[in-house]
Amino acid sequence: MAQAPDTTRAADTGVSSAGSQQTGQSGGQSGGQSGRSTEDRAAGRSVTGAASTQSGKGDGKQRDTFAVDELAIVMSHFDTGTIEWIKEFPRGSRKAPKLLIRTDVGTYLLKRRARGKDDPYKVAFCHELQLYLAAKQFPLPHLIGTKADNNSMLQWRGATYELFEYIKGTNYDSSLDATHDSGKTLSLFHKLLKEFNSEYEPAVGSYHGSRHVSMALDTAPKTLMKTTTSADANEDRINQLCQFVQSTYNAAGMRVEEAGLTEWPAQIVHADWHPGNMLFRGSRVVAVIDYDAARIQQRILDVANGALQFSILGGGEDPTQWPDYLDESRYKRFLRGVDSVPGQVLTKAELRIVPWLMIEALIAESVIPIANTGSFARMEGIPFLSMVERKVRWMQEHAERLSAVLEE
Helix, strand or coil: CCCCCECCCCCCCCCCCCCCCCCCCCCCCCCCCCCCCHHHHHHCCCCCCCHHHHHCCCCCCCCCCCCHHHHHHHHCCCCCCCEEEEEECCCCCCCCCEEEEEECCCEEEEEECCCCCCCHHHHHHHHHHHHHHHHCCCCCCCECCCCCCCECCEEECCEEEEEEECCCCECCCCCHHHHHHHHHHHHHHHHHCCCCCCCCCCECCCCCCCHHHHHHHHHHHHHHHHHCCCCCCCHHHHHHHHHHHHHHHHHHHHHHHHCCHHHCCCEEECCCCCHHHEEEECCEEEEECCCCCCEEECHHHHHHHHHHHHHCCCCCCCHHHCCCCCCHHHHHHHHHHHHCCCCCCCCHHHHHHHHHHHHHHHHHHHHHHHHHHCEECCEEHHHHHHHHHHHHHHHHHCHHHHHCHHHC
16 A cells, blocks of 8 residues: 655755645636635635636636646656656646646646745645545545655745646536535544644634625725726615625624634634535545645534535526525535534534524625626626625525524
């Protein structure tokens, strides 16, 4: 049996092991966010399914690629057999090129980390987490160590490289069974990491009560006034919409605080649990990817964000056509999946704040890119925020029912 790669020298050597962002092996990855702080990144995830379009797709910007000599030198550090073919793997951030590599031994995914995503201490933490989970048989693509010293990361000429086993899988099919298994897998993730202690300092911060979200809410009106082309988007409408979103975000956060969240136990959570970070075979999760956002939080923040991700309904690139409501069947099945793992039953106190955390998560994801650019992916900011307003009002109106869903 192959020895697990080493992460012990991650932060203090030139060619080292370190932690990684799992890339979108066959299943896709949320858009690159290399210029954002850890709290900022945790605050804005891929609720709508449109986040992948923020990574360069369709914006006329070219993806970074590997040079021929670079590829030859990097692959010479790994004992992967004779290469049979190489294909580009255009998923996730355009600043982090990826290649699918088939050899006579197996199939691998090679990634060069984007600048700004290669801090050795953060990378070390991510790899340590992934190796711990792999040893516990959690479903994820395994890291491949270098042949000389079994390091889980290679640094060459100032760039950071990672090699993963390639796991073939399909995208989330929106079925209730796949939704249940996604919730169950998240709960297993939490259970396995309950006693996990890292020698590296994990990130903190989240979409709940985020100062980055508050700052974005303050600047969004000015950005929208400069960028909007909507005929009906006057200054009064922009101010009214942004004031509603801001007051709702603050009120939801107060509800959560009044429930005592900060006094509940915290642990390592994934902080980016959405369908694009999972690979499936049928209705079963066969791999969870992208561990860059992992951090210390109360587990219910992970659960609430996952419940939103797996139940929200979109509808193409015209957000005015998106429905107000969530898919309550998927919402219920996701939470039942979380509840199905022994020792991981959600408490009534946790369930009571799920709707309010979902409101915070939806607003956090939406407002940060809109405050920066006036749009969300390729969708104009005013129609998108108006859609958020409708969905938030629906969640407020149905919060009691959403909180009691597991009692039915």
